[in-house]
Amino acid sequence: MSKIEIKNLTFDFDTMASLLFDQANLVIDTQWKLGLIGRNGRGKTTLLQLMLGEHAYSGTIKHQVEFTYFPQKITDKAQLTYECLQELSMFALWEMERELNLLQTDPEILWRPFDSLSGGGQTKVLLALLFVDDQYFPLIDEPTNHLDMTARQQVADYLKAKKSGFIVVSHDRGFVDEVVDHVLSIEKSQLVLYQGNFTTYEEQKEKRDRYEQEQNQKLKKEIGRLQQSAAEKAEWSRGREKDKQGKPTEKGSGAIYDTGAIGARAARTMKRSKAIVSRMEEKAEEKKGLLHDIEDVDSLTINYQPSYHKQLLKVEKLQLSYKEQPLFSPISFEIEQGQRLAIQGANGSGKSSIIQFLLDEFTGVASGKATFAHDLSISYVRQNYEDNTGTLQEFAQAHHLSYEELLNNLHKLGVERKVFANRIEKMSLGQRKRVELAKSLATPAELFIWDEPLNYLDVFNHEQLEAVIQSVQPSMLVVEHEATFLKNIATNMIYL
CATH class of the missing domain: 3.40.50.300 (P-loop containing nucleotide triphosphate hydrolases)
Known part of the structure; x- marks a missing residue:
């Protein structure tokens, strides 16, 4: 060993x-x-x-x-x-x-x-x-x-x-x-x-984060209580010091209290106030040790525009072929508003080809038909996005997107603000993938078509996407190999 x-x-x-x-x-x-x-x-x-x-x-x-x-x-x-x-x-x-x-x-x-x-x-x-x-x-x-x-x-x-x-x-x-x-x-x-394993990690990480958050809240309350108590005692002590100077009477001025006793009590109170301040500083120092490893995973936004159409897409007896070699047996499916259809199958089975066909980009031979709802707006995440270039501001303008919304989702996906000044073609593969995804999230659409959206994304991004999809319930067509993600977001699945 x-x-x-x-x-x-x-x-x-x-x-x-x-x-x-x-x-x-x-x-x-x-x-x-x-x-x-x-x-x-x-x-x-x-x-x-x-x-x-x-x-x-x-x-x-x-x-x-x-x-x-x-x-x-x-x-x-x-x-x-x-x-x-x-x-x-x-x-x-x-x-x-x-x-x-x-x-x-x-x-x-x-x-x-x-x-x-x-x-x-x-x-x-x-x-x-x-x-x-x-x-x-x-x-x-x-x-x-x-x-x-x-x-x-x-x-x-x-x-x-x-x-x-x-x-x-x-x-x-x-x-x-x-x-x-x-x-x-x-x-x-x-x-x-x-x-x-990973499940054990998630459970233990969640417990540790929850414990630190609870301790943080307790310490905040304790520090607040100590601050108030220290302030009250300090104020009382200052008031008693004034009493030692005496108060004016009808016959003149002078001390009417036992100034020695007042001074002793004020000193004791001030000492207690300083002790409380010391305890408060200890609690504040203890609080510094918390929350350092809690991940800042903010909620994403998706510009979903619910359609007035009930049925968004209907595919009937579709079969795609290259060089007279069919990729799969004829398939039929439909997507209604609020449904999320996942297409699964082995590499080379034709999953991405179906998306290409729906978007008029398929170069092989097709039989069958696909019918979209009239004037349906679509937002697309592509597997290949090397043509994304320029500054983020130029990119937003070219795609008629809200620049603020694009940057907001990019930052939430984990892209540091200092990267925003870089040209897209100079970014890392992971950052460029996030640009493609943030573009889709910001695009107003009735149907979202995502082709392997999770490549180059970390586990926290997976969970962010699951959360926004589960919350907003957009209509989607998704090709993805990550089983956990599909289990959490898909309402229907077909296998090629």
């Missing part, structure tokens, strides 16, 4: 910004199947890179195991997959075939050019490479990208069956729930380790 020991880890890319890690300490057992979670930009991938020695840092990271990382970089994707993998690591053919069989993938995939494989196929062969040699400790960064539900389950089953440990980063709650036995959360001010 070996350990990964992190001591006093301090790191940030920009010394002018707040630190990503500040004197962080952690011990990881290499037998653990550890889920690494946290908001985007919090440093999950960076922590893996630090363990790999890719950045300079302060502190120490001690380990007796050698690390291997997913996804590995393929330099020449036109080569056969087997040759690409051989350039990354030495292995026996039978070892790779064994791992691919465990992933329920035909080893014949090794003899195809790497760039001819689907995203899911590329993911599987690179994952298999991690485990052909058990001398290495796998660091797995977002393995569920490009995987459909079936492939995600295959990968989950594969990782669950492994006796060796690993660290995995994923925003798919159901996937993490299945494969991990420990969770490391990168929170606002610290690293917090939880024993259990």
Whole structure:
């Protein structure tokens, strides 16, 4: 049994910004199947890179195991997959075939050019490479990208069956729930380790946050009571000091009280007042230690415009084909106001093609028909949004959006205000995805069509979207592989 020991880890890319890690300490057992979670930009991938020695840092990271990382970089994707993998690591053919069989993938995939494989196929062969040699400790960064539900389950089953440990980063709650036995959360001010899966983490995190909020409220009330009591005693003491000076009488002026007794009582009261102030300062200091790691997850807004039409879309016996090869059997469905239809199916089954057909963007052959309600307004989240360019203000004007509403939702989705000055094409992939999503949320629409909206979003964003959809109940057509999200928002599902 070996350990990964992190001591006093301090790191940030920009010394002018707040630190990503500040004197962080952690011990990881290499037998653990550890889920690494946290908001985007919090440093999950960076922590893996630090363990790999890719950045300079302060502190120490001690380990007796050698690390291997997913996804590995393929330099020449036109080569056969087997040759690409051989350039990354030495292995026996039978070892790779064994791992691919465990992933329920035909080893014949090794003899195809790497760039001819689907995203899911590329993911599987690179994952298999991690485990052909058990001398290495796998660091797995977002393995569920490009995987459909079936492939995600295959990968989950594969990782669950492994006796060796690993660290995995994923925003798919159901996937993490299945494969991990420990969770490391990168929170606002610290690293917090939880024993259990994602459900255990959520329960314990909620309890801790609720306890801190309750303690915060108690301390606020206590500080308020102490402030009032200290003020009253100080005021009484000052009043008694005036009494020592005496009050005017009909025959003149002079002291009519026992000034010695008054002075002693005033002194005692003032002393009690100072003691209360001291207690109040202690409570205020105690209060400072609370609420640092409660996430600021604000409610999103969606510009849903309920239609006066009951039925928004009707699809009858639709079948799509490429080169005379049907993508799926004929299907029929309809969407009425307030319904949210989810389309599910394996990669390549035609989910996105249905959306393209509905929006007059399908380039293959179609039979059947689709009928929209008259003048139906639609808001669309695309899988590919590289044509989003310019400043956010220019972008809002070009799409006839409220600039304020666009920025408001972007900030709530976790995009820092300093990023607002950047051109969209210069933003990270996660930030650009949030721009596409914020655009859709701000677009007034009777029907929202979202094609894989959760790519590059963190778990907190998933929950934000679920909350606004459950609250507003918009009409939607959604393609997505994240089962938990669909379970929480869809009213109807069809399978291709």
